[in-house]
Amino acid sequence: MKDRAWLELSRPALAHNVALLRAQLPPGCGLMAVVKGNAYGHGLPGTAIELCKLGVHDFCVATAEEGAELRRQGAQGTILVLGYTNPSQFLLLEAAQLTQTVVDGDYAAALNAYGRPLAVHIKLDTGMHRLGVPWQEGEMLERIFRYPNLKVEGLFTHLCADDTQDEEAVAFSREQIRRFYQAAGGLQARGLAVPNLHIQSSYGVFRHRDLRCRYVRAGIALYGMLSTTEDTESYAPGLQPVLSARGRVGAVHTLAAGEHAGYGLGFTARRPTRLAVVTMGYADGVPRALSKGRGNMLLHGVRCPIAGMVCMDQLLLDVTDIPQVRQGDTATFIGRDGSKTITACEVAAQSGTIANEVLSHMGDRFQRLWVD
Numbered sequence: 283m284k285d286r287a288w289l290e291l292s293r294p295a296l297a298h299n300v301a302l303l304r305a306q307l308p309p310g311c312g313l314m315a316v317v318k319g320n321a322y323g324h325g326l327p328g329t330a331i332e333l334c335k336l337g338v339h340d341f342c343v344a345t346a347e348e349g350a351e352l353r354r355q356g357a358q359g360t361i362l363v364l365g366y367t368n369p370s371q372f373l374l375l376e377a378a379q380l381t382q383t384v385v386d387g388d389y390a391a392a393l394n395a396y397g398r399p400l401a402v403h404i405k406l407d408t409g410m411h412r413l414g415v416p417w418q419e420g421e422m423l424e425r426i427f428r429y430p431n432l433k434v435e436g437l438f439t440h441l442c443a444d445d446t447q448d449e450e451a452v453a454f455s456r457e458q459i460r461r462f463y464q465a466a467g468g469l470q471a472r473g474l475a476v477p478n479l480h481i482q483s484s485y486g487v488f489r490h491r492d493l494r495c496r497y498v499r500a501g502i503a504l505y506g507m508l509s510t511t512e513d514t515e516s517y518a519p520g521l522q523p524v525l526s527a528r529g530r531v532g533a534v535h536t537l538a539a540g541e542h543a544g545y546g547l548g549f550t551a552r553r554p555t556r557l558a559v560v561t562m563g564y565a566d567g568v569p570r571a572l573s574k575g576r577g578n579m580l581l582h583g584v585r586c587p588i589a590g591m592v593c594m595d596q597l598l599l600d601v602t603d604i605p606q607v608r609q610g611d612t613a614t615f616i617g618r619d620g621s622k623t624i625t626a627c628e629v630a631a632q633s634g635t636i637a638n639e640v641l642s643h644m645g646d647r648f649q650r651l652w653v654d
């Protein structure tokens with residue numbers, strides 16, 4: 283353990299975030315934990331096992347394989363596959379008792395044609411134009427409800443502009459919500475029972491507290507942040523990051539002024555310089571965009587710039603100002619060391635993306651250790 287590179291995953295932080303999210307929810311509304319993308323890099327099934335201990339039993343995944351793995355690990359509740367599943371895998375849906383998203387009208391017909399009962403949630407496209415039955419298509423919706431092999435247990439939509447604050451985006455989210463409830467209301471007029479409704483993902487939990495839904499589908503907030511530092515501070519300052527990513531100093535070098543280091547002579551020593559080689563690289567999920575000082579890591583509680591180009595399995599840090607660095611020392615890519623912290627949101631800003639992408643890129647070579 284803690285051999286080359288590892289993720290420390292905080293049980294108390296996860297418990298805190300679950301409690302904080304639950305406290306936002308109106309009575310009767312439950313938490314579906316979104317664990318797609320290897321639980322945003324935190325690891326499946328480990329994260330799901332921890333969530334089960336916290337009383338979270340319903341999950342959202344992206345693929346049937348992810349869902350089947352959760353079921354194998356003993357998850358008891360609803361496991362909703364959010365994405366398209368190829369008909370060749372309908373057997374897997376049935377065997378693992380997964381709930382499949384109906385992504386459009388043709389797809390509902392294909393699911394029905396499987397010939398055996400399948401649990402589904404129907405997704406409504408209220409304006410994102412990714413997946414879903416167009417919200418105005420009441421007749422299509424009714425046809426789907428009446429397919430003999432589909433057990434329609436839920437109806438949901440996804441807000442696609444909720445992470446944006448300008449007036450147009452705010453109005454768009456409101457309109458999506460209006461469309462959703464209008465479509466849901468139309469079911470009753472057609473003599474159909476309204477199934478479990480859900481709309482909000484992490485942003486929605488904090489930005490639309492008043493919605494009457496059976497579930498929220500929370501991903502990034504469970505892991506202790508929203509997509510950017512600014513949003514986390516504005517909407518959900520109480521969240522606590524679950525993941526820290528650390529590696530080892532594999533070697534230390536001393537360079538004379540004028541010498542180079544790394545691919546493409548990416549680093550040039552402006553002064554006599556000490557470089558530490560750290561045991562993680564872009565194959566582990568350190569964005570190559572952090573090369574040449576755009577990113578940092580923490581060593582002995584000091585922020586050290588990345589020197590030259592990030593390699594596939596290793597990177598270089600300029601540690602000239604911390605003479606005590608030795609082979610085998612721990613280096614922190616994300617997390618706290620002493621009084622300093624680097625967040626996934628900060629890494630994301632430095633590499634031109636969002637925390638969700640940084641986290642979900644954490645690779646398989648990290649050992650994943652849950653700590654109390």
Ligand SMILES: *Cc1c(COP(=O)(O)O)cnc(C)c1O
Binds near residue numbers: 318364503
């Ligand atoms: C990924 C996803 C979520 C979770 O989003 P977060 O912003 O991480 O909470 C919810 N719903 C759908 C449909 C998704 O694809």
